[in-house]
Amino acid sequence: MKDLHCHLLPALDDGAQTFADTEEMLKTAAASGIGVIAATSHYSPEMEPVYEGTWAKAGELAGKYHIRLLRGTEYDLEYIADVPKEKLRPVEGTKYLLVDMNRNYIVHAMTNLFFELKLAGFQIIFAHPERMLPLRELKVLLKLLEENAILIQMDSGSIVGRYGEQARSNARYLLDRGGCHFLGNDAHKAGHFMFRECRAILEKRYGQGLFELLTEENPSALLTGGEINPSPQRKSFWERFFRRES
Numbered sequence: 001m002k003d004l005h006c007h008l009l010p011a012l013d014d015g016a017q018t019f020a021d022t023e024e025m026l027k028t029a030a031a032s033g034i035g036v037i038a039a040t041s042h043y044s045p046e047m048e049p050v051y052e053g054t055w056a057k058a059g060e061l062a063g064k065y066h067i068r069l070l071r072g073t074e075y076d077l078e079y080i081a082d083v084p085k086e087k088l089r090p091v092e093g094t095k096y097l098l099v100d101m102n103r104n105y106i107v108h109a110m111t112n113l114f115f116e117l118k119l120a121g122f123q124i125i126f127a128h129p130e131r132m133l134p135l136r137e138l139k140v141l142l143k144l145l146e147e148n149a150i151l152i153q154m155d156s157g158s159i160v161g162r163y164g165e166q167a168r169s170n171a172r173y174l175l176d177r178g179g180c181h182f183l184g185n186d187a188h189k190a191g192h193f194m195f196r197e198c199r200a201i202l203e204k205r206y207g208q209g210l211f212e213l214l215t216e217e218n219p220s221a222l223l224t225g226g227e228i229n230p231s232p233q234r235k236s237f238w239e240r241f242f243r244r245e246s
Protein backbone atom coordinates (compact mmCIF):
# COMPACT_ATOMS: atom_id res chain seq x y z
CA MET A 1 0.00 0.00 0.00
CA LYS A 2 1.10 3.53 -0.75
CA ASP A 3 0.17 6.54 1.34
CA LEU A 4 0.73 9.88 -0.41
CA HIS A 5 -0.19 12.14 2.50
CA CYS A 6 1.69 12.02 5.81
CA HIS A 7 3.10 14.37 8.44
CA LEU A 8 5.84 12.17 9.86
CA LEU A 9 8.83 14.50 9.48
CA PRO A 10 9.62 15.84 12.96
CA ALA A 11 9.23 19.46 14.06
CA LEU A 12 8.29 20.81 10.62
CA ASP A 13 4.56 21.15 11.27
CA ASP A 14 1.82 19.89 13.63
CA GLY A 15 2.69 16.23 12.95
CA ALA A 16 5.59 14.30 14.52
CA GLN A 17 7.71 16.45 16.84
CA THR A 18 10.73 14.19 17.41
CA PHE A 19 12.47 11.39 15.50
CA ALA A 20 11.08 9.03 18.16
CA ASP A 21 7.57 10.08 17.02
CA THR A 22 8.63 9.53 13.41
CA GLU A 23 9.90 6.05 14.20
CA GLU A 24 6.71 5.14 16.02
CA MET A 25 4.69 6.28 12.99
CA LEU A 26 6.90 4.28 10.62
CA LYS A 27 6.56 1.20 12.78
CA THR A 28 2.74 1.47 12.82
CA ALA A 29 2.62 2.18 9.09
CA ALA A 30 4.79 -0.86 8.30
CA ALA A 31 2.67 -3.08 10.55
CA SER A 32 -0.44 -1.99 8.62
CA GLY A 33 1.17 -3.01 5.33
CA ILE A 34 2.30 0.35 3.95
CA GLY A 35 5.46 0.23 1.86
CA VAL A 36 5.59 3.75 0.43
CA ILE A 37 4.91 7.06 2.20
CA ALA A 38 5.12 10.63 0.91
CA ALA A 39 6.40 12.97 3.61
CA THR A 40 4.03 15.86 2.92
CA SER A 41 4.65 18.34 5.73
CA HIS A 42 2.54 21.50 5.74
CA TYR A 43 4.34 24.24 3.88
CA SER A 44 5.75 27.16 5.84
CA PRO A 45 8.71 29.42 5.01
CA GLU A 46 10.42 28.06 8.15
CA MET A 47 10.23 24.39 7.15
CA GLU A 48 11.67 24.97 3.73
CA PRO A 49 15.43 25.18 4.56
CA VAL A 50 15.33 22.12 6.85
CA TYR A 51 13.03 19.88 4.82
CA GLU A 52 15.66 18.11 2.74
CA GLY A 53 17.95 17.22 5.67
CA THR A 54 15.04 16.03 7.83
CA TRP A 55 13.62 13.99 4.95
CA ALA A 56 17.00 12.30 4.34
CA LYS A 57 17.37 11.34 7.99
CA ALA A 58 13.79 10.08 8.22
CA GLY A 59 14.33 8.17 4.97
CA GLU A 60 17.14 6.17 6.58
CA LEU A 61 14.83 5.36 9.48
CA ALA A 62 12.09 4.35 7.03
CA GLY A 63 14.48 1.90 5.38
CA LYS A 64 14.69 0.04 8.68
CA TYR A 65 10.96 -0.69 8.30
CA HIS A 66 11.16 -1.43 4.56
CA ILE A 67 9.33 1.77 3.74
CA ARG A 68 10.30 3.99 0.82
CA LEU A 69 9.96 7.62 1.83
CA LEU A 70 9.02 10.08 -0.92
CA ARG A 71 9.42 13.84 -0.89
CA GLY A 72 6.39 16.11 -0.95
CA THR A 73 4.69 19.05 0.70
CA GLU A 74 1.09 20.00 1.42
CA TYR A 75 0.30 23.56 0.33
CA ASP A 76 -2.61 25.64 1.58
CA LEU A 77 -4.19 27.18 -1.53
CA GLU A 78 -4.52 30.46 0.31
CA TYR A 79 -0.74 30.86 0.52
CA ILE A 80 0.55 28.86 -2.44
CA ALA A 81 0.86 31.98 -4.60
CA ASP A 82 3.54 33.24 -2.15
CA VAL A 83 5.84 30.37 -3.12
CA PRO A 84 7.79 30.75 -6.39
CA LYS A 85 6.68 28.01 -8.78
CA GLU A 86 10.20 26.62 -9.14
CA LYS A 87 10.38 26.15 -5.36
CA LEU A 88 7.20 24.08 -5.15
CA ARG A 89 7.77 20.48 -4.13
CA PRO A 90 5.51 18.00 -5.96
CA VAL A 91 5.42 14.35 -4.86
CA GLU A 92 8.87 12.85 -5.50
CA GLY A 93 9.76 15.11 -8.43
CA THR A 94 6.63 14.21 -10.42
CA LYS A 95 4.15 16.85 -11.63
CA TYR A 96 1.67 15.96 -8.85
CA LEU A 97 1.26 18.68 -6.25
CA LEU A 98 -0.71 18.19 -3.01
CA VAL A 99 -2.86 21.16 -2.00
CA ASP A 100 -5.50 21.72 0.63
CA MET A 101 -7.89 24.52 1.40
CA ASN A 102 -8.51 26.75 4.35
CA ARG A 103 -12.16 26.43 5.30
CA ASN A 104 -12.79 30.13 4.72
CA TYR A 105 -11.14 30.33 1.38
CA ILE A 106 -13.38 31.60 -1.40
CA VAL A 107 -14.04 28.72 -3.77
CA HIS A 108 -14.44 30.95 -6.80
CA ALA A 109 -10.94 32.39 -6.40
CA MET A 110 -9.47 28.94 -6.96
CA THR A 111 -9.96 28.79 -10.70
CA ASN A 112 -7.18 31.29 -11.38
CA LEU A 113 -4.77 29.45 -9.10
CA PHE A 114 -5.59 26.12 -10.73
CA PHE A 115 -4.95 27.66 -14.12
CA GLU A 116 -1.62 29.19 -13.07
CA LEU A 117 -0.40 25.93 -11.55
CA LYS A 118 -1.47 23.95 -14.58
CA LEU A 119 0.33 26.40 -16.82
CA ALA A 120 3.47 25.85 -14.73
CA GLY A 121 3.19 22.12 -15.49
CA PHE A 122 1.64 20.85 -12.27
CA GLN A 123 -1.22 18.40 -11.83
CA ILE A 124 -3.03 19.22 -8.62
CA ILE A 125 -4.15 16.68 -6.05
CA PHE A 126 -6.76 18.25 -3.79
CA ALA A 127 -6.46 16.86 -0.26
CA HIS A 128 -9.52 15.78 1.74
CA PRO A 129 -12.28 18.01 0.29
CA GLU A 130 -14.77 15.92 2.32
CA ARG A 131 -13.47 17.39 5.58
CA MET A 132 -14.07 21.05 4.99
CA LEU A 133 -17.58 21.92 3.95
CA PRO A 134 -21.23 21.07 4.44
CA LEU A 135 -22.55 18.84 1.66
CA ARG A 136 -24.22 21.63 -0.30
CA GLU A 137 -20.94 23.55 -0.58
CA LEU A 138 -18.94 20.39 -1.11
CA LYS A 139 -21.02 19.67 -4.22
CA VAL A 140 -20.04 23.08 -5.64
CA LEU A 141 -16.39 22.44 -4.83
CA LEU A 142 -16.44 18.97 -6.41
CA LYS A 143 -17.94 20.39 -9.59
CA LEU A 144 -15.19 22.98 -9.72
CA LEU A 145 -12.50 20.34 -9.15
CA GLU A 146 -13.96 18.15 -11.86
CA GLU A 147 -14.16 21.03 -14.36
CA ASN A 148 -10.48 21.75 -13.72
CA ALA A 149 -9.40 18.10 -13.91
CA ILE A 150 -8.13 18.17 -10.33
CA LEU A 151 -7.42 14.82 -8.68
CA ILE A 152 -8.96 14.05 -5.30
CA GLN A 153 -7.35 12.48 -2.24
CA MET A 154 -9.63 11.45 0.61
CA ASP A 155 -8.56 10.87 4.21
CA SER A 156 -8.98 7.45 5.78
CA GLY A 157 -9.95 9.25 9.00
CA SER A 158 -13.01 10.73 7.29
CA ILE A 159 -14.25 7.27 6.34
CA VAL A 160 -13.86 5.82 9.83
CA GLY A 161 -15.37 8.89 11.53
CA ARG A 162 -12.25 10.50 13.03
CA TYR A 163 -13.37 13.97 11.93
CA GLY A 164 -17.00 13.71 12.93
CA GLU A 165 -20.29 13.01 11.23
CA GLN A 166 -20.17 15.69 8.52
CA ALA A 167 -16.83 14.43 7.18
CA ARG A 168 -18.02 10.83 7.42
CA SER A 169 -21.24 11.39 5.49
CA ASN A 170 -19.38 13.60 2.96
CA ALA A 171 -16.86 10.78 2.48
CA ARG A 172 -19.66 8.33 1.80
CA TYR A 173 -21.27 10.76 -0.65
CA LEU A 174 -17.95 11.21 -2.48
CA LEU A 175 -17.27 7.50 -2.67
CA ASP A 176 -20.83 6.72 -3.81
CA ARG A 177 -20.71 9.32 -6.61
CA GLY A 178 -17.22 8.24 -7.73
CA GLY A 179 -14.39 10.50 -8.88
CA CYS A 180 -11.93 9.90 -6.05
CA HIS A 181 -8.30 9.02 -6.92
CA PHE A 182 -6.31 8.43 -3.74
CA LEU A 183 -6.77 7.47 -0.13
CA GLY A 184 -4.29 8.90 2.36
CA ASN A 185 -3.98 8.60 6.12
CA ASP A 186 -2.92 12.23 6.57
CA ALA A 187 -1.31 10.83 9.73
CA HIS A 188 -0.02 13.32 12.28
CA LYS A 189 0.75 10.55 14.80
CA ALA A 190 1.01 6.77 14.95
CA GLY A 191 -2.67 6.23 15.79
CA HIS A 192 -3.77 7.84 12.53
CA PHE A 193 -2.89 4.98 10.15
CA MET A 194 -6.34 3.61 9.40
CA PHE A 195 -6.07 1.79 6.06
CA ARG A 196 -7.08 -1.49 7.65
CA GLU A 197 -10.35 -0.17 9.07
CA CYS A 198 -11.00 1.62 5.78
CA ARG A 199 -10.44 -1.48 3.71
CA ALA A 200 -13.10 -3.35 5.69
CA ILE A 201 -15.60 -0.50 5.32
CA LEU A 202 -14.93 -0.08 1.58
CA GLU A 203 -15.11 -3.78 0.80
CA LYS A 204 -18.41 -4.14 2.63
CA ARG A 205 -20.08 -1.27 0.74
CA TYR A 206 -18.29 -1.25 -2.64
CA GLY A 207 -16.87 -4.76 -3.00
CA GLN A 208 -13.32 -5.68 -3.95
CA GLY A 209 -11.07 -3.39 -5.95
CA LEU A 210 -11.82 0.14 -4.77
CA PHE A 211 -9.36 0.10 -1.87
CA GLU A 212 -6.62 -1.28 -4.15
CA LEU A 213 -7.34 1.39 -6.79
CA LEU A 214 -6.94 4.20 -4.24
CA THR A 215 -3.98 2.88 -2.26
CA GLU A 216 -2.00 0.87 -4.79
CA GLU A 217 -2.90 1.22 -8.47
CA ASN A 218 -3.30 5.00 -8.68
CA PRO A 219 -0.32 5.85 -6.44
CA SER A 220 1.82 3.47 -8.51
CA ALA A 221 0.61 5.11 -11.72
CA LEU A 222 1.51 8.51 -10.26
CA LEU A 223 5.07 7.37 -9.67
CA THR A 224 5.53 5.63 -13.00
CA GLY A 225 3.71 8.10 -15.27
CA GLY A 226 0.80 5.71 -15.82
CA GLU A 227 -2.90 6.45 -16.09
CA ILE A 228 -4.68 7.51 -12.91
CA ASN A 229 -8.32 6.40 -12.90
CA PRO A 230 -11.20 7.90 -10.91
CA SER A 231 -13.15 5.59 -8.63
CA PRO A 232 -16.39 4.42 -10.26
CA GLN A 233 -19.87 5.44 -9.17
CA ARG A 234 -21.46 2.99 -6.74
CA LYS A 235 -23.71 0.52 -8.49
CA SER A 236 -27.44 1.05 -8.05
CA PHE A 237 -29.49 -1.25 -5.82
CA TRP A 238 -30.79 -3.23 -8.82
CA GLU A 239 -27.33 -3.59 -10.39
CA ARG A 240 -26.05 -4.94 -7.10
CA PHE A 241 -29.14 -7.11 -6.65
CA PHE A 242 -28.90 -8.79 -10.05
CA ARG A 243 -25.15 -9.23 -9.74
CA ARG A 244 -25.73 -11.16 -6.52
CA GLU A 245 -28.41 -13.30 -8.14
CA SER A 246 -26.37 -14.22 -11.23
Ligand SMILES: [Fe+2]
Pocket residue numbers: 005006007074127186
Ligand atom coordinates in the same frame (compact mmCIF):
# COMPACT_ATOMS: atom_id res chain seq x y z
FE1 LIG B 1 -2.22 16.96 5.75
